[in-house]
Amino acid sequence: MTPHVTTGDTAATGAAVKAADRAHVFHSWSAQALIDPLAVAGAEGSYFWDYDGHRYLDFASQLVNTNIGHQHPKVVAAIQEQAARLCTLAPGFAVDVRSEAARLIAERTPGDLDKVFFTNGGAEAVENAVRMARLHTGRQKVLSTYRSYHGATAAAINLTGDPRRWPSDTAAAGVVHFWGPFLYRSPFHAATEAEECERALAHLADTIAFEGPATIAAIILESVPGTAGIMIPPAGYLAGVRELCDRHGIVFILDEVMSGFGRTGKWFAAQHWDVTPDLITFAKGVNSGYVPLGGVAISAAIAETFATRPYPGGLTYSGHPLACAAAVATINTMEEEGVVEHAAHLGENVIGPALAEIAERHPSVGEVRGLGAFWALELVRDEETREPLVPYNAAGADNAPMAEFAAACKASGLWPFVNMNRTHVVPPCNITEAEAKEGLALLDEALTVADRHTTSA
Structure with missing residues (x-):
């Protein structure tokens, strides 16, 4: 070319x-x-x-x-068609292309994550997922790993583990960091993937115990950490985190902003290990970034929390029609073209x-x-x-x-x-x-x- x-x-x-x-x-x-x-x-x-x-x-x-x-010509055409028909509409209205984007996303998420809250990108998705978890549990602390990146907004940058956090870290944002598994540079002196998994889960269990399980709203992990190094979790690790969350009533959030929508050879990376979190954050690949879009896929239990109680969050451009049209075209194109x-x-x-x-x-x-x-x-x-x-x-x-x-x-x-x-x-x-x-x-x-x-x- x-x-x-x-x-x-x-x-x-x-x-x-x-x-x-x-x-x-x-x-x-x-x-x-x-x-x-x-x-x-x-x-x-x-x-x-x-x-x-x-x-x-x-x-x-x-x-x-x-x-x-x-x-991609199919996505460009969809954006052009949507722009000619309806460029923008506030998030409080039901819009065909917004509903269709949400349906297509929900069809591909694991388990019962069938509701979608749209944002403008990944960092806002993380912000809202954390807010949902805190309101759902009535707790404040959130645990995340050192080798991680979750975005550059207020809560997301404090959750981030890499050095981009340092200039903005207040050390008072209700965030506790822990070590995730990474055998090549193991913090647990492990010699095998199985040892790394076992010791990483024991470390997380200890962190939860010493922080106080009843104070922890959520654990957030990148299913496969992206910018921090694409460290593939050992078999059993994500399932082990799921079990710890279930044991202590902690919301399990998987950040799939980078790893989602085909990047790892599955629609969502969590599907490699048959693990269903309570919330998934997404962005980037949902429409290849052609128009800014992100969101949170929400489980039935967390969605029910806000059935009669207003969710205290929103964005002017949540579910923007042009962005959703790009998402619909992207997902359909990915399906059609394998x-x-x-x-x-x-x-x-x-x-x-x-x-x-x-x-x-x-x-x-x-x-x-x-x-x-x-x-x-x-x-x-x-x-x-x-x-x-x-x-x-x-x-x-x-x-x-x-x-x-x-x-x-x-x-x-x-x-x-x-x-x-x-x-x-x-x-x-x-x-x-x-x-x-x-x-x-x-x-x-x-x-x-x-x-x-x-x-x-």
């Missing part, structure tokens, strides 16, 4: 776009004077390109949200095997882990000691090895997802086998840059 360059797609236009951005746009998670955003001219399928015609294979799916790629099954196939037969071979060739690759179109490579200085390629939360010169690796990827036409000492392989779930193999070959080559920083170099 070649870039669709139009008359206006010139270097001069790109420079003007960049200048306007630098003059007026305030970017998230950034020191404003130290960034140099790429001016993007267009995108289609698994690729996007700049105004100089440089094309990039999107192995990040932007922020792991373009699950059906860029500019996108979820394709993601599973990619993971099992294309991405997983190729990454295993890549790991054998590169001393910088300490571990490969993932499911579907959701993979991480743990980059290390030393395979034996497992010393990370860069220190935890490294910045500036300390982060140079990862910066050099990312630059090598981009120079070759691969747009990577890089966080701390990891690179994630998270292309669109409908990427073709040929495109996936192209990207994996580019990744293989770029890892030679990371290899230069290992003890074996």
Whole structure:
């Protein structure tokens, strides 16, 4: 595929776009004077390109949200059709496309999560899920793991476990963090997945006991942690958390904002382990991010809490018709085109095997882990000691090895997802086998840059 360059797609236009951005746009998670955003001219399928015609294979799916790629014609047409018919309507009305989006989502959630509260994104979904749990139980504390990301709004950022929490952490938000399972860097000195599962559950049980079960409203976990490292939970872990929640009357929330809607080769990642939570938060892949949308899928018991008691929360754009039209088209398209099954196939037969071979060739690759179109490579200085390629939360010169690796990827036409000492392989779930193999070959080559920083170099 070649870039669709139009008359206006010139270097001069790109420079003007960049200048306007630098003059007026305030970017998230950034020191404003130290960034140099790429001016993007267009995108289609698994690729996007700049105004100089440089094309990039999107192995990040932007922020792991373009699950059906860029500019899918069926979704674009649905948005255009909805815009011509009804652009917006307040959330208090019954709207056909909103009802249909909720129905399609509820059909795919596990168990009895048949009610959907719509938000504008994942962080708002987490905020409302936590509010529902607190009101349902009459308790205030919420437990979450250190290796996690749940969003950047008030409650969500305090629930987050990674360093983005630190500048906003009040230490008084009713949040308690604990260690989730991660055998490669086990906090429990485990040698096997079974040991890691058993010891992680014992640690959580102890945390609940010492915090006071009657004070805990909810436990929130990413079914498969995303930005924090795509750590696949060991068999039995999520079921064990479910049992602890049931034992103590705690609401179990699974955050599927990143892992949901086909990313792991199932509609929801929890379905790999046949676990049904009380609440699921979603966003991103529900409509590939074409129009902002998120939400909470709600169990019958929690929905009943608000049958005659008003739920004290809402958003002007909850269930926005354009966003819901995009969701309906996305879900139907994924069904028609077998996108979820394709993601599973990619993971099992294309991405997983190729990454295993890549790991054998590169001393910088300490571990490969993932499911579907959701993979991480743990980059290390030393395979034996497992010393990370860069220190935890490294910045500036300390982060140079990862910066050099990312630059090598981009120079070759691969747009990577890089966080701390990891690179994630998270292309669109409908990427073709040929495109996936192209990207994996580019990744293989770029890892030679990371290899230069290992003890074996």
